[in-house]
Amino acid sequence: MKASVYCITRTVEQAEHIVLELKQGGFTSDDISALLPDRRGSRDFAHEHHTKAPEGATTGGVVGLGLGAGLGWLAGIGALAIPGIGPFIAAGPIMAALGGAAVGTATGGILGALVGMGIPExxxxxxxxxxxxxxxLISVHTESxxxxxxxxxxxRRNNADDIATGAEASVP
Incomplete structure (x- = not known):
């Protein structure tokens, strides 16, 4: 049965270590998602945004995220600005979920994307x-x-918090 395993980390370093261990354990960048607040100041990191008005979010290619090898390895990493919530960095399947219709309103933003991915409300x-x-937030897709x-x-080895498993939502 396909399912995802989720956890919360407190630091970027902790998240990067987990992502590197997942990679070493055979998971691909397409299996792993990460979502974190974008705490970078514009003077510290260069990035550009392109408007994606239909979804009500700003997305774009990101240059110089300043993330280490762990999170930098993930597929599709980019910055999002969710109206009424603020800037985030996302990668993996969660990036696609946040870029879709779930981001249409501030109340639907992260919560709507997570529920849409199959996480219980x-x-x-x-x-x-x-x-x-x-x-x-880190999630990893599993097949078995x-x-x-x-x-x-x-x-667990990396002292992550709130570890849970949930059935994945089917994608049409």
């Missing part, structure tokens, strides 16, 4: 609140029970 609300407070166990073990 009560857990999605908890993750949404923690990411808004500055924590980092052994992959789920491996991902949970990596999260």
């Amino acid at each position: 009560f857990e999605a609300k908890r993750y949404d609140a923690k990411v808004r407070e500055g924590s980092i 029970g052994s992959q789920r166990d491996a991902a949970r073990d990596i999260f």
Whole structure:
């Protein structure tokens, strides 16, 4: 059964270490998602944004994210500005979810994308609140029970918080 395993980390360094271990454990960049607040100042990092008005969000290519090898390895990493919420950095399948219709309103932003990815609403609300407070959400797609166990073990070894597993939503 396809499912995802989720966790919260408190620092970019902790998240990068988890992502590197997931990579070493055989997970691909397409399997791993990360979502974190964009705390960079414009004087510290160069980035450009392109308007994506239909989704109500600003997205774009990002140059010089300043992230280490762990998060920099993820596919599709980019910056988002979610109206009423603020700037975020996202990568992996969550980037596509946030770039879609779920971002149409401030209330639908992160919460709507997480529920749309198959996270139960009560857990999605908890993750949404923690990411808004500055924590980092990591999720990894798994195909089997052994992959789920491996991902949970990596999260535990790295002292991640709020480790949970959820069935994935089917994509039309």
